[in-house]
Amino acid sequence: MMPNKLIHPVTELLSPWLTLPNSVSLSVTGMTLDSRHVKQDDLFIALQGALLDGRQFIGNAISLGAGMVLSETKNAQEHGNISYDKDVAIVHFYQLQKALSALAYRFYFPAExxxxxxxxxxxxxxxxxxxxxxxxxxxxxxxxxxxxxxxxxxxxxxxxxxxxxxxxxxxxxxxxxxxxxxxxxxxxxxxxxxxxxxxxxxxxxxxxxxxxxxxxxxxxxxxxxxxxxxxxxxxxxxxxxxxxxxxxxxxxxxxxxxxxxxxxxxxxxxxxxxxxxxxxxxxxxxxxxxxxxxxxxxxxxxxxxxxxxxxxxxxxxxxxxxxxxxxxxxxxxxxxxxxLDTVAGRMEQYIFPARETTFVVDYAHTPDALQKALVALKKHTKMGRLICIFGCGGDRDKGKRPEMAKVAEAFADKVILVDDNPRTEPAAQIMDDILAGFKHPERVDCIHDRKTAITELLNSVQKNYLILVAGKGHEDYQIIGEKRIDYSDRVLLASLQLLENKKADL
Structure with missing residues (x-):
């Protein structure tokens, strides 16, 4: 079934909040917050965001064909004021952010x-x-x-x-x-x-x-x-x-x-x-x-x-x-x-039969989630050992770093620290913050590169190992500084699994 064509007279669309003059009588066919995505006769929403002020992009939106602009104002007295740029009405809207959800619902579900x-x-x-x-x-x-x-x-x-x-x-x-x-x-x-x-x-x-x-x-x-x-x-x-x-x-x-x-x-x-x-x-x-x-x-x-x-x-x-x-x-x-299917990056198994070893990828990135994952896997280790690979994100809650360490030390037989989206923080500092939570930090391996840590561990483990690779789960990137780099624990383990299977067939 093809989507319906949405066409809204702006006087009707905005009637719960504004009474527009008869001179503003156009109909809009779409709404967007991003001026780069404006199509002909769209309604461009210019919010005053925490990082970007959408009002700076009104000119670009109009040049791409916006039929009308709603511009957020922090001044209640400016609500409903109208200015024009190239005959396009710019309507000033007090507390537009708060009204946006209701406006969107009214636009996308007008009749049902x-x-x-x-x-x-x-x-x-x-x-x-x-x-x-x-x-x-x-x-x-x-x-x-x-x-x-x-x-x-x-x-x-x-x-x-x-x-x-x-x-x-x-x-x-x-x-x-x-x-x-x-x-x-x-x-x-x-x-x-x-x-x-x-x-x-x-x-x-x-x-x-x-x-x-x-x-x-x-x-x-x-x-x-x-x-x-x-x-x-x-x-x-x-x-x-x-x-x-x-x-x-x-x-x-x-x-x-x-x-x-x-x-x-x-x-x-x-x-x-x-x-x-x-x-x-x-x-x-x-x-x-x-x-x-x-x-x-x-x-x-x-x-x-x-x-x-x-x-x-x-x-x-x-x-x-x-x-x-x-x-x-x-x-x-x-x-x-x-x-039911297993969920991507949620206790997802990668089995290496020749080594009698299983890697489990899970999104656990909080102390509670990490503990639950380790406790769950402990029940399935039988005679083997449980290894935990994890890190903590940069520019985020630093208080949970030593707590994650305490959990890993309590429930895993061995711990390896790796990077997990260090962002703009020094990765070494993040690891030091985590290490501070261990009673025996000398027993912890620190390998910043996740690929290196996983590959070296696979090549060194003995039989009956169960290895939790925690933190990234379904994520297919690593954020280092301001750069988003392609990386996935799941893709890496799937490729290593494929390589193992090819060796077994030789």
């Missing part, structure tokens, strides 16, 4: 409601839950899209994204596109940044899932309380029909008391008497994945799934809860979950 959008928020698990839900719904014949860290698009057709939550215009442009491709659901990772900055403020979410809250983004939010408050906006400020909350998380358990209509999920057998629930019991850790039973307000079932670790039990509990809320039967869920 948006399909069901399910929001997933929390520190860890967002990407996995979004991917597994999109996969599950697709297998259940419900065309589904996904928006978040590993990309945006219909399930299986993702294109990469720089931000977990896109800007307000892109959010609704994508949702409009998915709807015209037949999507019944979009699974959207919603970041704390996106909530605070109002990128999704006008989106009528159908459902919201809270995973957990652990230390992250304190360079932005300042305190854990402010971080938690940012996440809670999703549950307080939107017309959510289903609030699904992790009972095993301390913050989640507190929030449940605030929402009598919420649904709880637990991977540890917990349930609340006052809420609908899904709770997991009788977990078995198998070579092929996981097996467990669940009890719920909808009935009981048994699940086999090709995943590893307690955190994936929790992720699957969230998936089961959402599917039950959507009235899928327990029998359909039991048939569907064993068919």
């Amino acid at each position: 409601d948006c399909h069901k959008v399910i929001a997933i928020t929390g520190t860890n698990g967002k990407t996995t839950i979004a991917s597994l839900l999109a996969n599950s719904l697709t297998l259940l014949n419900q065309t589904s899209a996904q928006m978040g860290t590993i990309g945006n698009g219909l399930f299986g057709q993702l294109t990469s994204s720089l931000n977990t939550t896109l800007d307000a215009l892109s959010v609704f442009s994508c949702l409009n596109n998915y709807q015209w491709q037949g999507a019944k659901y979009t699974l959207m990772e919603v970041s704390s940044h996106g909530l605070v900055q109002g990128r999704v403020s006008a989106l009528p979410f159908h459902s919201a899932i809270f995973t957990n809250l652990t230390r992250d983004h304190l360079d932005y939010h300042g305190t854990m309380q402010e971080y938690a408050d940012a996440k809670k906006r999703l549950f307080n400020e939107f017309p959510i029909q289903q609030r699904i909350i992790n009972l095993d998380d301390e913050i989640g358990a507190t929030w449940l008391s605030d929402y009598p209509d919420a649904i709880s999920y637990s991977a540890t057998g917990k349930k609340t008497l006052s809420h609908r629930y899904v709770t997991i019991t009788n977990i078995h850790y198998l070579a092929q994945g996981l097996s467990f039973e669940f009890d719920s307000s909808w009935g009981a079932g048994k699940i086999d799934a090709p995943f590893y670790g307690d955190f994936n039990v929790s992720n699957l509990a969230a998936v089961i809860t959402q599917l039950l809320c959507e009235n899928f039967s327990i029998q359909d869920i039991e048939k569907t979950l064993p068919l």
Whole structure:
């Protein structure tokens, strides 16, 4: 199905905020924040951003054919003032940033409601839950899209994204596109940044899932309380029909008391008497994945799934809860979950049979996520050793660096430090900050280049090693200084795997 052609008279489009004179009577066919992307008769949005002032690019937008410009002003008295450049109206708009989400929704969904959008928020698990839900719904014949860290698009057709939550215009442009491709659901990772900055403020979410809250983004939010408050906006400020909350998380358990209509999920057998629930019991850790039973307000079932670790039990509990809320039967869920694909860069295995060694690539980049990944893999090492390769990002929360070290030292048999997007900080300084958290830093290997660390380790390991390569997951770049350099743990390990297989065939 081809997308519909959007044509909006600006007087009607802007009527909730402005009354325009009859002289401004044109219709616009698109909206953009980037003057380089302006097409004929587009509405150019000139925001006063933290890094760039969009008003500096108004002239360029007009030269490319913009039909009208909305220019953000910080002065309430200037709201609605109109100036002209080459007969193009420049309308001054007070607090345009705050109105942008509602303006975008009004533009991209003028005549019909948006399909069901399910929001997933929390520190860890967002990407996995979004991917597994999109996969599950697709297998259940419900065309589904996904928006978040590993990309945006219909399930299986993702294109990469720089931000977990896109800007307000892109959010609704994508949702409009998915709807015209037949999507019944979009699974959207919603970041704390996106909530605070109002990128999704006008989106009528159908459902919201809270995973957990652990230390992250304190360079932005300042305190854990402010971080938690940012996440809670999703549950307080939107017309959510289903609030699904992790009972095993301390913050989640507190929030449940605030929402009598919420649904709880637990991977540890917990349930609340006052809420609908899904709770997991009788977990078995198998070579092929996981097996467990669940009890719920909808009935009981048994699940086999090709995943590893307690955190994936929790992720699957969230998936089961959402599917039950959507009235899928327990029998359909039991048939569907064993068919799910692993998620790119999330506990993704690269097996080297001749060496009896497995590398696992995971996005774990917080102390909590790293601990959960290591604890999960420890249950699968049997007689072997567990090695952890990780680093910490530059220009980000420095406080978590020694905490990551403590986790790695406590749960891994050996630790190798590598670079992980040092950005504009000296990589050696970042490693020193991490090393400060070790009781025995002399036992830690420091190899800045990830490729060198992984290749040398592969060539030196003995049998029955399990190696966690943490931090980058799905990322296909390394940021050094201001440069974005092509690099992927996944691509490297896949190429080494291919080389090993060729040697075995000789």
